[in-house]
Amino acid sequence: MRDAYVVGAGMIDFGELYDQSFDDLLEAAYLNLLEDVDKGVEPSDIDAGWYGTIDFANEGSSGASVAHATGLFEKPITRVENACATGSDAFRNASLAVRAGEVDLALVIGAEKMLDDTAGLIQGAAVERLWRGRGVTMPAFFGMRATRHMEVYGTTKAQIAEVSVKNHENGTKYPHAHQQFECTVEDVQDSPTVSYPLNLYDCCPVTDGACAVLLAGEDVAHEYTDEPVRHAGWGLSSDTFQRGDDLALSNFPASRHASSRAYERSGYGPDDVDVAEVHDCFSITELITYEDLGFCGDGEGGEFIESGAPRLDGHTPVNPSGGLLSKGHPIGATGVAQIAEIYEQLRDEAGDVQVDDPEVGLQHNIGIGRNATGAVSCVNVFDRG
Amino acid sequence: MRDAYVVGAGMIDFGELYDQSFDDLLEAAYLNLLEDVDKGVEPSDIDAGWYGTIDFANEGSSGASVAHATGLFEKPITRVENACATGSDAFRNASLAVRAGEVDLALVIGAEKMLDDTAGLIQGAAVERLWRGRGVTMPAFFGMRATRHMEVYGTTKAQIAEVSVKNHENGTKYPHAHQQFECTVEDVQDSPTVSYPLNLYDCCPVTDGACAVLLAGEDVAHEYTDEPVRHAGWGLSSDTFQRGDDLALSNFPASRHASSRAYERSGYGPDDVDVAEVHDCFSITELITYEDLGFCGDGEGGEFIESGAPRLDGHTPVNPSGGLLSKGHPIGATGVAQIAEIYEQLRDEAGDVQVDDPEVGLQHNIGIGRNATGAVSCVNVFDRG
Numbered sequence: 001m002r003d004a005y006v007v008g009a010g011m012i013d014f015g016e017l018y019d020q021s022f023d024d025l026l027e028a029a030y031l032n033l034l035e036d037v038d039k040g041v042e043p044s045d046i047d048a049g050w051y052g053t054i055d056f057a058n059e060g061s062s063g064a065s066v067a068h069a070t071g072l073f074e075k076p077i078t079r080v081e082n083a084c085a086t087g088s089d090a091f092r093n094a095s096l097a098v099r100a101g102e103v104d105l106a107l108v109i110g111a112e113k114m115l116d117d118t119a120g121l122i123q124g125a126a127v128e129r130l131w132r133g134r135g136v137t138m139p140a141f142f143g144m145r146a147t148r149h150m151e152v153y154g155t156t157k158a159q160i161a162e163v164s165v166k167n168h169e170n171g172t173k174y175p176h177a178h179q180q181f182e183c184t185v186e187d188v189q190d191s192p193t194v195s196y197p198l199n200l201y202d203c204c205p206v207t208d209g210a211c212a213v214l215l216a217g218e219d220v221a222h223e224y225t226d227e228p229v230r231h232a233g234w235g236l237s238s239d240t241f242q243r244g245d246d247l248a249l250s251n252f253p254a255s256r257h258a259s260s261r262a263y264e265r266s267g268y269g270p271d272d273v274d275v276a277e278v279h280d281c282f283s284i285t286e287l288i289t290y291e292d293l294g295f296c297g298d299g300e301g302g303e304f305i306e307s308g309a310p311r312l313d314g315h316t317p318v319n320p321s322g323g324l325l326s327k328g329h330p331i332g333a334t335g336v337a338q339i340a341e342i343y344e345q346l347r348d349e350a351g352d353v354q355v356d357d358p359e360v361g362l363q364h365n366i367g368i369g370r371n372a373t374g375a376v377s378c379v380n381v382f383d384r385g
Numbered sequence: 386m387r388d389a390y391v392v393g394a395g396m397i398d399f400g401e402l403y404d405q406s407f408d409d410l411l412e413a414a415y416l417n418l419l420e421d422v423d424k425g426v427e428p429s430d431i432d433a434g435w436y437g438t439i440d441f442a443n444e445g446s447s448g449a450s451v452a453h454a455t456g457l458f459e460k461p462i463t464r465v466e467n468a469c470a471t472g473s474d475a476f477r478n479a480s481l482a483v484r485a486g487e488v489d490l491a492l493v494i495g496a497e498k499m500l501d502d503t504a505g506l507i508q509g510a511a512v513e514r515l516w517r518g519r520g521v522t523m524p525a526f527f528g529m530r531a532t533r534h535m536e537v538y539g540t541t542k543a544q545i546a547e548v549s550v551k552n553h554e555n556g557t558k559y560p561h562a563h564q565q566f567e568c569t570v571e572d573v574q575d576s577p578t579v580s581y582p583l584n585l586y587d588c589c590p591v592t593d594g595a596c597a598v599l600l601a602g603e604d605v606a607h608e609y610t611d612e613p614v615r616h617a618g619w620g621l622s623s624d625t626f627q628r629g630d631d632l633a634l635s636n637f638p639a640s641r642h643a644s645s646r647a648y649e650r651s652g653y654g655p656d657d658v659d660v661a662e663v664h665d666c667f668s669i670t671e672l673i674t675y676e677d678l679g680f681c682g683d684g685e686g687g688e689f690i691e692s693g694a695p696r697l698d699g700h701t702p703v704n705p706s707g708g709l710l711s712k713g714h715p716i717g718a719t720g721v722a723q724i725a726e727i728y729e730q731l732r733d734e735a736g737d738v739q740v741d742d743p744e745v746g747l748q749h750n751i752g753i754g755r756n757a758t759g760a761v762s763c764v765n766v767f768d769r770g
Contacts, residue, residue: 001386001485001486001487048621049623062466062467062468062752062760062761063467063474063621063623063761064468064623064624064752064760064761066623067623067624067625067760068625068760072623073623073624073625074622074623074624074639074642075622075623076477076620076621076622076623077621077623077761078465078467078474078477078478078621079465079466079467080463080464080465080466081447081464081465081466082447082448082462082463082464083447083449089448089463092461092463093463093478093481093482096478096481096482096485096487096488097478097481097485099485099486099487100386100481100482100484100485100486101386101484101485102386102481102484103481235461236433236448236461236462236463237459237460237461238434238448238449238451238452238457238458238459238460238461238462239449239452239458239459240452240453240458254459257459367447367449375447375449375452375453376447376448376449376462
């Protein structure tokens with residue numbers, strides 16, 4: 001088995017992209033990717049594609065949509081969907097194909113139109129009918145996690161808000177972020193309550209976007225760049241929908257399992273991670289994720305954010321790109337965009353959000369399934385190869 | 386790179402399964418699979434899963450649904466969607482992971498609830514808005530293909546109907562088929578017109594179903610069976626949505642490209658194929674597919690069916706299971722069920738539809754994308770290893 005390397009990344013500005021079709025988003029990310037590859041790439045060199053999208057709007061589903069938008073006809077292109085881990089799992093499948101040696105150069109592209117007629121459907125569909133009929137929405141589910149974490153560990157609303165403050169500050173420095181404004185803990189707490197204890201600024205916005213990365217086998221990676229970034233390991237875990245099986249209800253077992261496998265496969269541990277892009281659909285999600293990824297101990301997430309450790313200049317910078325809270329969360333694109341940012345970071349090309357000389361990067365998603373926050377988690381670990 | 390082998394298959398009876406939930410279908414196929422493995426298998430041995438479903442009903446999407454229905458918690462499970470090639474592409478992705486050496490034993494499971502609130506949505510979603518607003522349905526698209534084939538090659542309605550006669554005859558001998566009745570060419574032509582020249586019996590039924598197969602790396606396959614079936618090669622092609630680029634309009638370029646790659650990868654050609662399960666969503670689709678797969682020359686599909694070559698006792702038996710026309714077409718399950726049938730055939734365990742001592746089998750799907758019949762095709766080739 002050979003290794004797989006990221007050799008290029010193409011982001012678009014996330015935002016309210018009413019004036020762009022699904023095809024427009026795919027095309028823009030793809031063209032930006034072609035531009036980004038250091039030594040250039042011919043479309044004919046691309047052997048296969050993996051396409052991540054939830055696509056509840058039924059506009060761009062199936063692999064042929066990517067062929068249509070990019071001109072990559074006759075290429076094998078698979079659509080992957082795995083809740084909020086859609087983009088990262090599309091990447092994982094592409095990497096496996098490259099590792100198998102059957103594909104030398106693979107396109108991974110994720111896109112989502114969230115603002116047309118999608119978001120309400122996703123909201124409704126991801127929550128099982130039993131629950132959605134009773135008004136239990138995504139913020140409600142994550143709000144319950146937050147109250148549990150507060151009850152069990154003494155975490156405070158102010159600590160939870162600190163996550164949003166950090167990520168919005170980072171987002172103002174990241175050119176592709178959707179909601180670029182700074183805010184204070186007081187601003188977060190003064191924003192309208194969405195579902196106690198989560199206020200508006202504790203929630204990620206509803207955002208359109210797309211992102212593409214290119215993966216190459218180790219024997220060809222240097223044809224495209226002298227600084228490829230190695231996909232060092234992965235973990236993907238599917239958890240029960242029955243939350244009663246989760247004794248703590250304060251953490252995400254799927255994140256714990258996925259990250260432990262990714263650490264095992266990569267040979268790295270949490271202390272080795274120099275930069276991370278993690279799933280902060282709500283501020284509480286990132287705080288819990290510090291613990292699940294082993295950046296701090298159980299119940300120490302509140303202290304971890306207070307200590308400044310996950311800030312740009314901290315010990316373990318988390319979400320330099322502004323995270324989902326500032327950058328936005330166009331589901332199929334989210335994981336791919338996180339990987340694009342890790343690629344830039346490990347190449348020291350992350351501009352105003354560059355962290356200090358990172359050697360190992362981690363990307364993390366967690367997804368909801370029916371009535372369970374955290375039914376799926378995907379973690380990918382990268383290094384400089 | 387190592388080879389991947391099918392080591393078990395679990396079918397359920399396809400039909401109108403109003404009394405079974407999505408989870409019920411998944412569970413039943415999974416349990417049948419566990420029962421089917423010659424030397425037995427422990428669920429804990431299964432390293433990962435790939436799940437094929439369109440799931441427009443939003444009941445069972447994302448990998449965690451399979452974990453929920455099977456108890457395979459903490460396993461990495463990916464949902465794949467690729468129009469009507471969903472099941473076969475899920476299989477392809479599992480095979481790539483096994484070949485990469487990162488997964489020793491992979492579950493592939495496909496399921497679809499077509500009869501609740503899905504079919505209308507699929508119908509509408511797969512056809513681009515421009516067209517669906519004008520009443521252009523799937524039978525209309527395939528009907529236009531049929532009239533073109535008749536015009537260009539002189540194919541007759543009776544020849545097209547012969548495909549349905551053959552497959553319904555096979556279906557009466559296949560225990561899991563949905564619509565088990567024999568019919569004559571006259572019966573087909575006397576059934577109501579759906580979209581000229583396609584009559585009701587030229588169209589596959591709307592069917593619920595599920596199917597699962599198990600894939601193993603070559604170094605472990607014999608732990609599960611002494612007669613594993615090798616995945617010898619694959620092709621997946623994504624074609625343009627712009628049918629104007631297809632000069633003939635009488636065949637499916639995606640099928641031609643996918644099968645040529647599958648032949649190339651496997652080292653086999655059309656003359657080597659001893660049994661095939663191909664995509665007969667409409668009778669005309671199978672007739673065209675004879676040509677696209679190289680079983681006969683261009684324009685010779687009508688003569689090929691008339692000659693009896695694709696019958697159970699013919700030179701190249703096609704759709705011994707009754708095909709989609711008789712067995713049914715629960716989209717995510719369809720390709721997996723075709724592979725299950727090839728597995729049985731190559732092990733000489735196909736009961737009343739067993740063909741004579743086959744050594745090489747082929748499985749084929751073609752899928753619609755927006756306004757294009759045939760925007761995706763997946764072909765998998767198998768042998769006795």
